[in-house]
Amino acid sequence: MTTALMIGLLIPLLGTMLGSAFVFLIKDEMSVRLQKSLLGFASGVMVAASVWSLLIPSMEMEVGKGAWSVMPAAIGFLAGMGFLLLIDELTPHLHIGTDKPEGMRSHLSKTAMLALAVTIHNLPEGMAVGVVFAGADSGVTNISLTGAVAVSLGIAIQNIPEGAIISMPMRAAGNSRWRSFTIGSLSGAVEPIGAVAVLLLASLLMPILPYMLAFAAGAMIYVVVEELIPEASNGQHSNLSTVGFAIGFVLMMVLDVVMG
Numbered sequence: 001m002t003t004a005l006m007i008g009l010l011i012p013l014l015g016t017m018l019g020s021a022f023v024f025l026i027k028d029e030m031s032v033r034l035q036k037s038l039l040g041f042a043s044g045v046m047v048a049a050s051v052w053s054l055l056i057p058s059m060e061m062e063v064g065k066g067a068w069s070v071m072p073a074a075i076g077f078l079a080g081m082g083f084l085l086l087i088d089e090l091t092p093h094l095h096i097g098t099d100k101p102e103g104m105r106s107h108l109s110k111t112a113m114l115a116l117a118v119t120i121h122n123l124p125e126g127m128a129v130g131v132v133f134a135g136a137d138s139g140v141t142n143i144s145l146t147g148a149v150a151v152s153l154g155i156a157i158q159n160i161p162e163g164a165i166i167s168m169p170m171r172a173a174g175n176s177r178w179r180s181f182t183i184g185s186l187s188g189a190v191e192p193i194g195a196v197a198v199l200l201l202a203s204l205l206m207p208i209l210p211y212m213l214a215f216a217a218g219a220m221i222y223v224v225v226e227e228l229i230p231e232a233s234n235g236q237h238s239n240l241s242t243v244g245f246a247i248g249f250v251l252m253m254v255l256d257v258v259m260g
Contacts, residue, residue: 019163022165044248
C-alpha cells in the first residue's frame with residue numbers, strides 16, 4: 001500500500017508540472033480555442049470523479065439504512081460546497097482573463113493572485129485523493145486500491161490543462177519561462193499536502209467517511225460551477241468547451257469503471 005499510496009499522491013502533482021511545462025513548448029499565448037477546450041475537459045473530469053468516485057461510494061456505504069441513507073451524502077456535499085464558498089470569499093485571488101480581484105482585499109501581485117486562484121481549485125482535488133485512498137485502505141467501502149489510483153490518474157489528467165492555463169498567461173504577462181513553470185507547478189503542491197492531511201486524520205475521519213467522500217465531491221463541483229464552466233462558456237468558441245467536457249467526463253467515467 002505504501003508504494004501505491006506514494007504514487008497516488010504524486011501523480012496529480014506531476015500532471016500539474018507537465019501542464020506547466022507547456023511554456024517551454026509553446027512560444028505564443030495559448031489560443032482561445034485550446035483554452036476553452038482544456039477548461040471544458042477539466043470540468044468533465046472533475047464532475048465524473050465527483051459522481052462515480054465520491055458520491056456513489058458515499059451512498060453505497062449507507063445502503064440498508066432506509067430512506068435516510070442518502071443524508072450523509074447530501075449533508076457532506078452541501079458542506080463541501082459551503083467550505084469552498086468560504087475559502088473563495090476569504091482568499092484574495094484573480095482569475096485568468098480578468099483584472100478584478102476576488103476575495104479579501106490585499107496588496108498581492110497579479111501573479112500571486114493568479115496562482116492562488118488555481119491553488120483554490122487544487123485543494124478539493126487533493127482532499128479527494130486522500131479520501132479515496134483512505135476509503136480503499138479501510139476496507140469498509142467499495143473503493144478498491146485500483147479505483148483510488150484511477151481517481152488520482154484522472155485528476156492528474158485534468159491537472160495538465162490546469163497547469164498550462166496558469167503558466168501560459170504568466171509567461172504572456174512578462175514572466176520568464178522558468179518562473180512561469182515554477183509558479184504553475186507550485187500551484188499543484190497543495191494537492192499532495194491536502195491528501196496527506198486527510199490520510200493522517202484517517203483514523204479520526206473513518207466514522208464519518210461517507211460525509212467526507214461527499215464533502216470532497218461538493219468542493220470539486222463548486223470549483224466546476226463557480227469557476228471552470230463560467231470561464232469556459234464566456235465569449236466565443238464555447239462549443240469547444242462543451243466537447244471538451246464530454247470527452248473529459250467519459251474518460252474519467254471509463255477509468256473509474258475499468259480500473260475500479
